[in-house]
Amino acid sequence: MAKIFIVEDNPQIIAAVTHELTKWQHTVVTVQDWQSVTKEITAAQPDLVLFDITLPSFDGFYWIQDLRRQSQVPIIVISAADIDSNVMHAVAAGADDYLMKPFSMTVLLAKVQALLRRNRQDSPSTQLDWDDNHFNTLTNEVHNPNGQAQLTPTEGALLQVLLSHHNQTVSKATLLEWLWQGGKYLNENTLNVNISRLRAKLAPLGLDRAIRTERGVGYRLVIANE
The missing domain is CATH 3.40.50.2300 (Response regulator)
Structure with a gap:
């Protein structure tokens, strides 16, 4: 235990x-x-x-x-x-x-x-890849040719959800439900703070625009040149 x-x-x-x-x-x-x-x-x-x-x-x-x-x-x-x-x-x-x-x-x-x-992370696959980026779901580390970023568990969970819906918009309600089991004390502002933190961690890797905001809907992970 x-x-x-x-x-x-x-x-x-x-x-x-x-x-x-x-x-x-x-x-x-x-x-x-x-x-x-x-x-x-x-x-x-x-x-x-x-x-x-x-x-x-x-x-x-x-x-x-x-x-x-x-x-x-x-x-x-x-x-x-x-x-x-x-x-x-x-x-x-x-x-x-x-x-x-x-x-x-x-x-x-x-x-x-x-x-x-x-x-x-019970998933048998410990690495998720997109473009030249690699995310280790066990260590919550992201790395690419520009360097490496260490994410918190919540930031890692957010990235994993977005990666599993690559190039699809994930609603804020879905992200809140998945991350915090619908906790009623956690709202969209809390989610926005976590997204901002995740973007800040990814920025030094040249991924500052990897997470796109779909206004009024949610967020989407996009490929490098979209």
């Missing part, structure tokens, strides 16, 4: 989540030093991180951004803070999904399992 790192300072929540995760044979690790959160996460090498936003030292947004400088581990933000503004902030910082307190353990487990499955 998976190793899950919990960045949370509420003992009751830690105990409840730990109890539920260990029932499914997941290993749980928690923060020991609030001044060294990123260091502890990278040392533990977890398969997924659960992040609260309000923390004893720096807030969760700070630590997510700091962690993203050196790791693409899947991140789920769990917070009681205002949902609309903080979803956008969390996604922009590098989170992959969001859950609002109070939450159901069933929903938490569903999100954890979905993100773990997505990150491990």
Whole structure:
């Protein structure tokens, strides 16, 4: 099973989540030093991180951004803070999904399992190609003659969906449903942020125009000279 790192300072929540995760044979690790959160996460090498936003030292947004400088581990933000503004902030910082307190353990487990499955990529084909570009679905790396880009799990999932519909427009509703299982707290603005992040990652490879916006409909991955 998976190793899950919990960045949370509420003992009751830690105990409840730990109890539920260990029932499914997941290993749980928690923060020991609030001044060294990123260091502890990278040392533990977890398969997924659960992040609260309000923390004893720096807030969760700070630590997510700091962690993203050196790791693409899947991140789920769990917070009681205002949902609309903080979803956008969390996604922009590098989170992959969001859950609002109070939450159901069933929903938490569903999100954890979905993100773990997505990150491990059960597909037998680990490389998807288009033009001179190559995408590894296991490592979420894109490379071509111009270089290499490391994507987050959500960015990789987005690219994989667009590649599977190469030169076809994929609606925003379809992308949201596939990526976040129709999570009602995630809207088109959240998707737009992820698309922007993906475009920014692809730009140094000369793929800044590879993802075309079909206004009012969705997005389409196009060939180089279209």
